[in-house]
Amino acid sequence: MTAHSVADKAAGSSDKRERILAAAERVFARxxxxxxxxxxxxxxxxxxxxxxxxxxxxxxxxLISLFEARMQVVNATLAAAIxxxxxxxxxxxxxxxxxxxxxxxxxxxxxxxxxxxxxxxxMKEYExxxxxxxxxMLGGVVARGQEQGEMDASVPAPIAARMIFGAxxxxxxxxxxxxxxxxxxxxxxxxxxxxxxxxxxxxxxxxVTTGLAIKEx
Amino acid sequence: MTAHSVADKAAGSSDKRERILAAAERVFARxxxxxxxxxxxxxxxxxxxxxxxxxxxxxxxxLISLFEARMQVVNATLAAAIxxxxxxxxxxxxxxxxxxxxxxxxxxxxxxxxxxxxxxxxMKEYExxxxxxxxxMLGGVVARGQEQGEMDASVPAPIAARMIFGAxxxxxxxxxxxxxxxxxxxxxxxxxxxxxxxxxxxxxxxxVTTGLAIKEx
Amino acid sequence: MTAHSVADKAAGSSDKRERILAAAERVFARxxxxxxxxxxxxxxxxxxxxxxxxxxxxxxxxLISLFEARMQVVNATLAAAIxxxxxxxxxxxxxxxxxxxxxxxxxxxxxxxxxxxxxxxxMKEYExxxxxxxxxMLGGVVARGQEQGEMDASVPAPIAARMIFGAxxxxxxxxxxxxxxxxxxxxxxxxxxxxxxxxxxxxxxxxVTTGLAIKEx
Amino acid sequence: MTAHSVADKAAGSSDKRERILAAAERVFARxxxxxxxxxxxxxxxxxxxxxxxxxxxxxxxxLISLFEARMQVVNATLAAAIxxxxxxxxxxxxxxxxxxxxxxxxxxxxxxxxxxxxxxxxMKEYExxxxxxxxxMLGGVVARGQEQGEMDASVPAPIAARMIFGAxxxxxxxxxxxxxxxxxxxxxxxxxxxxxxxxxxxxxxxxVTTGLAIKEx
DNA sequence: GATGAATGAGGCTTCATTCAT
DNA sequence: GATGAATGAAGCCTCATTCAT
Numbered sequence: 001m002t003a004h005s006v007a008d009k010a011a012g013s014s015d016k017r018e019r020i021l022a023a024a025e026r027v028f029a030r031x032x033x034x035x036x037x038x039x040x041x042x043x044x045x046x047x048x049x050x051x052x053x054x055x056x057x058x059x060x061x062x063l064i065s066l067f068e069a070r071m072q073v074v075n076a077t078l079a080a081a082i083x084x085x086x087x088x089x090x091x092x093x094x095x096x097x098x099x100x101x102x103x104x105x106x107x108x109x110x111x112x113x114x115x116x117x118x119x120x121x122x123m124k125e126y127e128x129x130x131x132x133x134x135x136x137m138l139g140g141v142v143a144r145g146q147e148q149g150e151m152d153a154s155v156p157a158p159i160a161a162r163m164i165f166g167a168x169x170x171x172x173x174x175x176x177x178x179x180x181x182x183x184x185x186x187x188x189x190x191x192x193x194x195x196x197x198x199x200x201x202x203x204x205x206x207x208v209t210t211g212l213a214i215k216e217x
Numbered sequence: 218m219t220a221h222s223v224a225d226k227a228a229g230s231s232d233k234r235e236r237i238l239a240a241a242e243r244v245f246a247r248x249x250x251x252x253x254x255x256x257x258x259x260x261x262x263x264x265x266x267x268x269x270x271x272x273x274x275x276x277x278x279x280l281i282s283l284f285e286a287r288m289q290v291v292n293a294t295l296a297a298a299i300x301x302x303x304x305x306x307x308x309x310x311x312x313x314x315x316x317x318x319x320x321x322x323x324x325x326x327x328x329x330x331x332x333x334x335x336x337x338x339x340m341k342e343y344e345x346x347x348x349x350x351x352x353x354m355l356g357g358v359v360a361r362g363q364e365q366g367e368m369d370a371s372v373p374a375p376i377a378a379r380m381i382f383g384a385x386x387x388x389x390x391x392x393x394x395x396x397x398x399x400x401x402x403x404x405x406x407x408x409x410x411x412x413x414x415x416x417x418x419x420x421x422x423x424x425v426t427t428g429l430a431i432k433e434x
Numbered sequence: 435m436t437a438h439s440v441a442d443k444a445a446g447s448s449d450k451r452e453r454i455l456a457a458a459e460r461v462f463a464r465x466x467x468x469x470x471x472x473x474x475x476x477x478x479x480x481x482x483x484x485x486x487x488x489x490x491x492x493x494x495x496x497l498i499s500l501f502e503a504r505m506q507v508v509n510a511t512l513a514a515a516i517x518x519x520x521x522x523x524x525x526x527x528x529x530x531x532x533x534x535x536x537x538x539x540x541x542x543x544x545x546x547x548x549x550x551x552x553x554x555x556x557m558k559e560y561e562x563x564x565x566x567x568x569x570x571m572l573g574g575v576v577a578r579g580q581e582q583g584e585m586d587a588s589v590p591a592p593i594a595a596r597m598i599f600g601a602x603x604x605x606x607x608x609x610x611x612x613x614x615x616x617x618x619x620x621x622x623x624x625x626x627x628x629x630x631x632x633x634x635x636x637x638x639x640x641x642v643t644t645g646l647a648i649k650e651x
Numbered sequence: 652m653t654a655h656s657v658a659d660k661a662a663g664s665s666d667k668r669e670r671i672l673a674a675a676e677r678v679f680a681r682x683x684x685x686x687x688x689x690x691x692x693x694x695x696x697x698x699x700x701x702x703x704x705x706x707x708x709x710x711x712x713x714l715i716s717l718f719e720a721r722m723q724v725v726n727a728t729l730a731a732a733i734x735x736x737x738x739x740x741x742x743x744x745x746x747x748x749x750x751x752x753x754x755x756x757x758x759x760x761x762x763x764x765x766x767x768x769x770x771x772x773x774m775k776e777y778e779x780x781x782x783x784x785x786x787x788m789l790g791g792v793v794a795r796g797q798e799q800g801e802m803d804a805s806v807p808a809p810i811a812a813r814m815i816f817g818a819x820x821x822x823x824x825x826x827x828x829x830x831x832x833x834x835x836x837x838x839x840x841x842x843x844x845x846x847x848x849x850x851x852x853x854x855x856x857x858x859v860t861t862g863l864a865i866k867e868x
Numbered sequence: 869g870a871t872g873a874a875t876g877a878g879g880c881t882t883c884a885t886t887c888a889t
Numbered sequence: 890g891a892t893g894a895a896t897g898a899a900g901c902c903t904c905a906t907t908c909a910t
Contacts, residue, residue: 048871155420163384170383203372211428212368482892585863589854600821601814637806645862
């Protein structure tokens, strides 16, 4: 037993936990939460079925833990991205960074955007801490923008946060499902091409900052 | 056989079908699709279990049929609401009417916003005709607004439609789940009060037409 | 109402009964008794589901009635074919006629050889009258042959009847299933061709009369 | 882990599989395949319902596996019984041994003779390997007998094999169902007594070797 | 901690049969 | 007699979870 054997063990252990989470992410993305089988997650993770229950209370807990783990990374990344910026720039950064994360982690995106809505159980009974944090961060940016006169105060900040998230989430969903609307004059009947979710950030920024209406001179 | 016996029979038949759909709507809203039991739907509808299979292929078909039926009402109502208006006014009308429908039919709203996302099966395999119609209508309004110079053309119309729907859907979800963000200086820790989803239409209109950014003088 | 309207009605009625039996014969041959659906028989017969229960007590009764009806034709045909012949010639005639009937009515043959064995219910509970008649006729021929010194008396006649029927039935089964054993030097691996069930009568006659052993001179 | 723990485990596992097969044999013999309930088999085997599906794909597979397992024993026993004998003696041995097996394992006999015919599914779709082996063995004996001049070559060997099997199978069926034909002058109306299936071998031998016809001097 | 064979509750679905018309 | 929509009992099978090793 060397000095770092404890750390090794911890690493080995959390490594196994993370491997299970990663497997769950893949399997949930593949089949959806309800159709996903615990035994398939176990096989994907390279552990026995029973091992999963050493790290998670049950299948529900697995989904919630996965959601929390991924959402915390999202929140941390977003928090780092907006540090020190003025509110409007923060809003831009949030939008860009969020969509880039979606782009870089499609399996996680699928779980975050689709699977978590799968069950009233989770939406109604589970207190969605990390997602609440996310909304709070977004709402805070808007509130500060309103306080500092950079943003219109006619829309309550938490409501604005919800709507902005809705726009982002819907784009993410469309992108994940590969059913992007044909963007321009593409050949009719052509298979809808995946649009560039990263570049789409500009459109979200345009919508939520200047809106669609042409400003009267 | 009286003159209206045929109509009676037809009415009886479609009445039974509609009763099953209404029961499914309630039960899906109550438990979610996966936790919903076919036998409970049957009991709720006042028919035998087997009767459901005279009208629907299986449980999946029941959800899809329900979605289609409700969405067609939504589409018809929206189409009627925007007829003859200029694009920007159409957009306002769409937003208001949609949220009013959500308000008037919360069980349908729950199914439309939550349950249909429940399964990759539906999101990936099922061609979501009525929802596509909905998006097409919304996108058409934006496209016409852009053509007529009422709306900013920098955002592709189908993408704009997605984002607008996302904002609406997210508000609807928040309202349905009764987890509205505390709007102002309500007592912290207090149970979040349901906000007024009908009045929220003004906020959506504000966001998508004028945006959040304060216009420079 | 003419004088033969009663006969017509009777004809119409028994016609409907016979149509149901014929449909049952086809459907049982197609799917087997257990997999056969009463509603498919009804559709095949061109009557409503409920109509079947005006003519037959239940699905079991339908199979039994079908078996009895077909077996009575078999018995009548065989009885006519052996009338006035000496025992050994009667045995030949029985074998030939039986296999010719199989050949001419494959659907009936399938039901007679396969479906009736389907259930212990029928084999154990149902007193198989017509089949008993058949065996009695066959056994009678052997018994008379033994009495008249044409046939070896070392095998009890009812047992001999069973064995002869077994040989016939097995050939019929092999023929019905199209899995006839490759008869001669056919290309190995070639799909077994249906042998000629009518000509096979000679082989049955050879086996049961002279046996396989080469007679010592 | 002791030296025989692995063997124990293997024994335990195949023991459970065999226990399920034995239970299926009893339950199928009792009720017939279609009326047999998987849960009754499980109870009879002393395992949980779900355990059956660890060893067999489904109820059909259970029947097929049972048939294969029992038929392989039959084939092995028969092969051992005929080793080294001349063809005619082999034929005698096959007949005697087969009927003795029927006598010793009536439940297996019931499944082999009745239940497997239960479904067109099995007769038409399932490639009946072990039964084909059986017929091949029987046909081979006849073919060799014909080649060596011990047996009459006028009947194709595979056809002869079918007929011999048919005679055996029909006797087995009659015996299993306990509806043996009254052999001699038993009181009419008396319950048919089970004949001695083992002694019946002599009758089968007599029929298939010397035939019924009295040889002309 | 790890395993994976075993468990057994529970639901979707089928289909023979009925009965109001 | 004829219809066929409705019934509802019943069973196969799945799969999350446990626990002896």
